Amino acid sequence: MGELTSLLRIKHTIIQAPMAGGAVTPELVAAVSTFGGLGSLASGYLEPENMREQIRQVNQLTSHPFQVNVFVPESIPEMTAEDLTFWKKRLPELPDAHGLPDEQALWDDFEQKMNILLEEQVPIVSFTFACPNEQTIRRFKQLGTLLIGTATTKEEALFLEEKGMDAIVLQGSEAGGHRGTFLPSKGDALQGLISLISEVKPLCHVPLIAAGGIVERKGVEAVLQLGADAVQIGTRFLASEESAAPDVYKQAILQAEGSETAITKLFSGKRARGIVNQWMEKERPHEEATLPYPVQHRWTTPMRKKAAAEGNLDQMALWAGQGVGRIQSILPVKDIMQELSKA
Ligand SMILES: Cc1cc2nc3c(=O)[nH]c(=O)nc-3n(C[C@H](O)[C@H](O)[C@H](O)COP(=O)(O)O)c2cc1C
Numbered sequence: 001m002g003e004l005t006s007l008l009r010i011k012h013t014i015i016q017a018p019m020a021g022g023a024v025t026p027e028l029v030a031a032v033s034t035f036g037g038l039g040s041l042a043s044g045y046l047e048p049e050n051m052r053e054q055i056r057q058v059n060q061l062t063s064h065p066f067q068v069n070v071f072v073p074e075s076i077p078e079m080t081a082e083d084l085t086f087w088k089k090r091l092p093e094l095p096d097a098h099g100l101p102d103e104q105a106l107w108d109d110f111e112q113k114m115n116i117l118l119e120e121q122v123p124i125v126s127f128t129f130a131c132p133n134e135q136t137i138r139r140f141k142q143l144g145t146l147l148i149g150t151a152t153t154k155e156e157a158l159f160l161e162e163k164g165m166d167a168i169v170l171q172g173s174e175a176g177g178h179r180g181t182f183l184p185s186k187g188d189a190l191q192g193l194i195s196l197i198s199e200v201k202p203l204c205h206v207p208l209i210a211a212g213g214i215v216e217r218k219g220v221e222a223v224l225q226l227g228a229d230a231v232q233i234g235t236r237f238l239a240s241e242e243s244a245a246p247d248v249y250k251q252a253i254l255q256a257e258g259s260e261t262a263i264t265k266l267f268s269g270k271r272a273r274g275i276v277n278q279w280m281e282k283e284r285p286h287e288e289a290t291l292p293y294p295v296q297h298r299w300t301t302p303m304r305k306k307a308a309a310e311g312n313l314d315q316m317a318l319w320a321g322q323g324v325g326r327i328q329s330i331l332p333v334k335d336i337m338q339e340l341s342k343a
Pocket of ligand 1: 017018019020021023069127128177211214233234236319320321
């Protein structure tokens with residue numbers, strides 16, 4: 001435990017989860033770091049130069065360390081005209097003519113982000129959706145950057161360790177948001193956090209960060225007891241004063257029970273956990289017909305944006321973890337950090 005906190009140069013074993021999509025502001029990240037945790041910027045869906053701007057803003061707000069998280073691009077499988085037509089007919093709002101993501105453009109974006117992270121000398125960088133390639137890892141290691149990977153199975157954790165990650169986030173199936181799963185598995189790779197930590201702990205030598213459904217001190221203590229070295233918490237920070245999540249989304253978090261979330265591919269083409277709403281219920285029969293990530297994501301963006309602007313919960317992606325039922329108030333980060341870290 002001491003090893004990871006001194007590696008990350010933080011006081012408490014609390015990491016605010018990077019959350020792409022707009023909720024994580026530089027103010028939120030800086031507040032978590034200032035109050036002794038590790039704040040995390042999320043670069044997913046951000047333009048590279050916006051990421052640079054946010055890094056500089058956090059640096060102005062705090063002298064404490066923070067991390068930046070990046071999505072590693074994946075190959076986009078072939079789609080047929082019928083697949084696309086199916087969703088053209090079902091979606092209330094459609095993307096413009098440039099609605100199909102270009103794989104090369106995703107890689108160019110990733111490379112630009114890598115260059116900016118190196119230029120800005122960000123001390124800690126984390127990845128999800130895959131493991132970065134050897135060349136990328138080498139470039140960061142030369143600069144002494146600490147690298148964190150995301151695993152949802154024992155196999156992925158061992159793979160990330162072998163590739164040189166300095167710490168690993170173990171994302172249990174309770175977690176809100178997208179699954180970081182990247183290796184094929186015989187089952188569904190939806191392993192709960194207790195069994196995941198217990199299985200990985202005796203095998204991995206790098207520090208482990210537990211994520212999924214943790215919203216209060218008791219949960220933090222439970223996973224530390226199981227052998228985690230720190231925790232990564234998302235949903236609890238979504239319902240903070242510093243979060244830029246729309247108010248209706250924050251209210252939905254306060255009202256939802258722990259049993260009211262589900263994993264779906266309907267919004268993005270990649271499995272993610274969120275509060276069940278009308279769109280998820282209505283489209284559930286078509287779960288297996290979703291377009292691959294990030295095509296489905298791109299295609300549902302106009303619908304989700306319009307719904308968010310109108311405060312319409314029915315068609316927004318309300319990502320949240322299974323701990324949602326224990327969140328009863330929107331608090332400043334300072335108070336959340338105090339509760340999560342009390343001895
Ligand atoms: C709204 C939202 C967005 C997320 N975006 C990211 C992301 O950009 N990168 C990432 O590694 N994990 C992301 N996650 C997953 C978190 O890292 C973490 O696994 C999860 O929040 C833990 O579960 P909890 O929300 O129950 O605390 C996201 C989670 C949420 C709720």
